[in-house]
Amino acid sequence: MAPIGNAILELETLEQIVLQKETVSLNASALDAVNDCFDFLEAFAQDKLIYGINTGFGPMAQYRIEDKERIQLQLNLIRSHSSGMGQLLSPLQARATMLARLNTMMRAYSGIHTDVVKLMAELINHEAYPCIYQHGGVGASGDLVQLAHLALGLIGEGHFQFRGEIVKASVVYETLKLKPLQVRIREGLAMLNGTSSMTGIGAINVVHARKLLTGQILFSLMVNEIMEAYDDHFSEELNGVKLHKGQQRVAKAMRVISNKSQLLRKRHEYLYDKKVTESVLEDKVQEYYSLRCVPQILGPVYDTIEYSAKIITQELNSVNDNPVIDYKNKNIFHGGNFHGDYVSLEMDKLKIAVTKLGMLADRQLNFLLNPSLNKKLPAFINAGVLGLNFGVQGMQYPAVSNVAENQTLSNPMYIHSIPNNNDNQDIVSMGTNAALICSKVIENTFEILSVHALAIIQAIHYKGFVEKLSPATRWMYDELSVLAPPFVEDTPSYERLGKVKQWLMETEVGEKMKALLGFE
Structure with a gap:
């Protein structure tokens, strides 16, 4: 229990x-602090005009709200902003959203x-996730629409993803014998x-990007092994004179992985x-x-992933x-503090790096399939009768299709600010859009690597x-050859x-390699 x-x-705990669906517990002293903060606000708010408690929201903050309508104000905020559209966040994305909040x-x-x-801890531990839609947030006053749907579930309204089905919130609360949240002071605004x-x-x-990187380093090494290539392109002597941490780290990993080849x-x-x-x-x-420049190509990918990890961890704990x-x-x-520029920029950078990894x-896949390039394998690695059988020929198409889609999706979201909310939100981050598009690029890249692996x-x-x-x-060959x-x-x-895609997404390849090889 975490x-x-x-x-x-930390991201490892997340x-x-x-x-891995580990359950959560609430630190007792932190819970006391949450209670102290609530008690302070309850006392401090008496006879004061405080935004979001007895005023309207955003451009309507000039309107004073009577004390008797304070609770209704919070409920109205939640319900009015539960306007999401499109596909639902996946259960993993919804669980991560709840954990972050x-x-x-x-x-x-x-x-x-x-x-x-x-209540949030209980719902996470019972794998009950309010239905949150992908489309709606602009990432400036935060993820208003997405978090409104989370809040809607907490007050017992809307629908949940629960035990593989979409069910009414009332069914979840009845099944788990829980009570919906009672709004008191500013729970609506605090959630959104x-x-x-x-x-x-x-x-x-x-x-997931870390998994992709580890997998592609292994696959790159395997392609070099297939070609019986020279090993000096990932030597310490060559890469040590290029002063980039990522390049040196990738080259070191390749040296360790290739040990005893x-x-x-x-x-x-x-x-x-x-x-x-x-x-x-x-x-x-x-x-x-594509065989010789792996450290130079995947080095920047490593650096980008790890910097994104740093920024996301900071935001997660902010x-x-x-x-x-x-x-x-x-x-x-x-x-x-609700403005999402840090996340938005990192997601754009991350998707560009992952797109290059997929490229x-x-x-490397194309190299293996083309005998004019590799000189050592039949066309499409066809082990049957050339002309009658097709080998890997038909599988290259989805890989190329995904690469092309990733290249299109890698245009930045960060710079697409559109004023809204009566121009109160006159510059926004589009952070949730950036994160969702990055997620699509990452899933596409798992599909590219699946074809490459086969x-x-x-x-x-x-x-x-x-x-x-x-x-x-x-080890990688043995694991994957069972599946393909x-x-x-x-x-x-x-x-x-x-x-193969599912295995690559779910297996803790990095941890397996650390245990097997002992590298950082």
Whole structure:
């Protein structure tokens, strides 16, 4: 059980809660602080005009609200902004949104009753997620529409994703024997103001991007093994003189992963320690860029992912409500912590990096399928009768299709600010859109890598190289060849590709490699 409150919520913990369904608990001292903040606001708000408690919202803040209508004001805010459209957030995205909102509320700067966080924890632990729609947020006053749908579920209205079905909120509360939230002071505004949806989705994106990077490093090494390439392009001596952390880290990983491989060649053994007399060399002296420049291509991807991880972690643990209820200093501060520019920019950068990763996988795939390029494999790695059988030919199309879609989707969202809300929100972040588009790019890239993986398995088997692989790449081969065995006859491939995609998305490849190899 993962405690929420006081300690920083790291992405590794978020992954365990969101992807592995670990339950959460609420830190007792943090819960006390939430209660202290509520008590302060309740006392402080007497006979004062405070935005969002006894005023309207946004451009209607000039209108004073009578005390008897305060609760109705909060309910009206939730209901009026539950206007989302399009597809629902996935259960993972909804769970991450709830966790992100719970974590920021446990910082004790929102003036909410402890019933809010207790109910959210219960719903997370029972895998009950209010239906939240993709379309609606502009990411400036926070994820107003997405979080309104979350709040709508908390007050017992709307629908939930629950046990594989879409059901009315009343069914969830009756089944779990829970009571919907009773709004007290500003629970409506506190729920809506914030970046929790874009941040939760962004956190999943970073976790998945790390999986993609680890997988593509392994696949790149396997392609080099298939081609019996020289290993100096990821040597410490070569990469150490290029002063980028990501490049050096990728090169180091490739050195560790390739340890004990019987396929990679030492340049000095073939070209330097003996006299070369051939006028025309059968093997290329230098490999194609997609094989030789892996550290230089995936290094920036590594750096981008890890910087995004830093920013998302900071946002995940920030107070992004407005106003901020500072019970310690006995005051309330107004501003724009709900603005999602940090997340929006990182999601744009992340999707560009992931798109490039997918482009590298696609070029390596094309290299394996084209005998004019690799000189060592039949066309489309066809183990059957050329002309009669097709090998991997039909599977290349979805990979190329996804690359093209990613390239189109990688145009930035961050710069597409459109004023709205009677120009009160005159510059916005579009952070949730950016996070959702990034999520699509990432899923597309898992599909690209699925095709790439199947081709690699086919090539290794065709060459008879299984026993010569390094221990790390042999592990990957063994895992994937169970899902997508090498083949001769043509059969529908969509189920195999789907299984590989699911494995790549769900398996903790990075952790497996750390355990197997001991690298950072």
